[in-house]
């Protein structure tokens with residue numbers, strides 16, 4: 001069975017928020033709002049949103065439930081909403 005979160009980690013070629021191109025070497029991170037890969041610029045904007053902290057907490061709880069993995073487990077992907085990754 002494939003992990004439903006795995007597809008969100010696919011090597012997106014552009015930021016799902018601003019359409020900036022992402023090369024394989026560029027770091028990207030998952031949005032806590034959409035779970036789509038976004039660029040680091042957009043992440044900084046996202047972090048400024050007033051509900052960011054609440055949304056993050058809800059997202060973590062949901063992600064752990066969905067994946068059945070602890071938050072710190074990279075295979076659980078919850079992690080990549082806060083830890084930038086490369087392709």
Ligand SMILES: [Zn+2]
Pocket residue numbers: 015016017018019020038039040041042
């Ligand atoms: Zn972006």
